[in-house]
Amino acid sequence: MAGQAILSARGLTRDFRGFRAVDGVDLDVAPETVHALVGPNGAGKTTLFNLLTGFLPASGGRIELDGRDITGLPPERVARLGVARSFQITSLFPQLSAREHVQLALQSPSGLGWRFWRSATLMRRYRDRADELLAMVDLAELAEAPAEALAYGRKRALELAIALALDPKVLLLDEPTAGMGLEDVDRTVGLIAAVRKGRTVVMVEHNMSVVGRLADTVTVLQAGKVLVEGPYEQVRADERVITAYLGAADAAH
Numbered sequence: 001m002a003g004q005a006i007l008s009a010r011g012l013t014r015d016f017r018g019f020r021a022v023d024g025v026d027l028d029v030a031p032e033t034v035h036a037l038v039g040p041n042g043a044g045k046t047t048l049f050n051l052l053t054g055f056l057p058a059s060g061g062r063i064e065l066d067g068r069d070i071t072g073l074p075p076e077r078v079a080r081l082g083v084a085r086s087f088q089i090t091s092l093f094p095q096l097s098a099r100e101h102v103q104l105a106l107q108s109p110s111g112l113g114w115r116f117w118r119s120a121t122l123m124r125r126y127r128d129r130a131d132e133l134l135a136m137v138d139l140a141e142l143a144e145a146p147a148e149a150l151a152y153g154r155k156r157a158l159e160l161a162i163a164l165a166l167d168p169k170v171l172l173l174d175e176p177t178a179g180m181g182l183e184d185v186d187r188t189v190g191l192i193a194a195v196r197k198g199r200t201v202v203m204v205e206h207n208m209s210v211v212g213r214l215a216d217t218v219t220v221l222q223a224g225k226v227l228v229e230g231p232y233e234q235v236r237a238d239e240r241v242i243t244a245y246l247g248a249a250d251a252a253h
């Protein structure tokens with residue numbers, strides 16, 4: 001495996017009843033970079049994410065975190081070893097406040113699943129750290145607000161704070177700007193630019209302007225395989241990438 005990669009995959013493969021959604025992917029994510037996974041619909045981005053975080057077992061291949069083989073480990077173990085994933089809004093509890101969500105995440109050893117037995121002492125102990133994380137994602141003023149009262153973009157920011165509670169080495173963001181208007185997209189780009197400091201970020205993102213503004217390296221997937229990889233400007237201008245996207249657009253019509 002590449003010496004300085006923090007997260008890497010070799011020959012990673014996933015079959016769904018005979019259909020190969022991820023097909024022999026090699027990936028090297030360098031430490032403290034933002035690495036974007038892009039590609040047309042159905043290219044295998046989400047499946048690859050699920051493999052890297054242990055949410056799906058691989059059909060073949062190997063995954064390493066900091067040189068350690070993490071292939072086949074369950075998501076809680078992968079999370080505890082330092083790979084955190086930003087969850088979708090469905091995992092928020094409508095009536096719990098933003099701060100309580102982050103406090104709960106801070107007292108959970110894996111950041112996954114929620115402990116319903118909430119120790120008042122622990123919750124108090126984590127209050128300051130929770131407020132720091134909320135401030136980091138621009139939610140300081142909404143710390144007491146119940147999750148259900150937060151606008152869509154703010155809910156996504158709360159998910160980011162929850163993922164950061166684990167103090168991950170690698171933060172995986174699944175379409176962080178999906179469904180957002182321009183203003184929230186800009187704000188989210190700013191947040192990611194702030195939280196990436198000292199961390200490694202892997203993100204699936206459809207919005208190419210967001211990719212261009214944040215990513216150091218872009219991996220383009222097509223039909224489960226790596227089509228092209230490199231810096232954004234280089235990838236964007238690559239004929240194979242243009243053809244893949246045009247082909248996908250044609251197929252959609």
Ligand SMILES: Nc1ncnc2c1ncn2[C@@H]1O[C@H](COP(=O)(O)OP(=O)(O)OP(=O)(O)O)[C@@H](O)[C@H]1O
Pocket residue numbers: 016019021039040041042043044045046047048
């Ligand atoms: N659980 C599953 N069972 C069967 N096929 C699946 C399953 N999950 C994904 N697939 C198939 O694998 C392929 C890759 O899907 P995946 O969701 O990883 O693509 P994607 O690049 O994330 O697409 P999108 O941009 O639309 O989210 C698709 O053809 C999809 O239909």
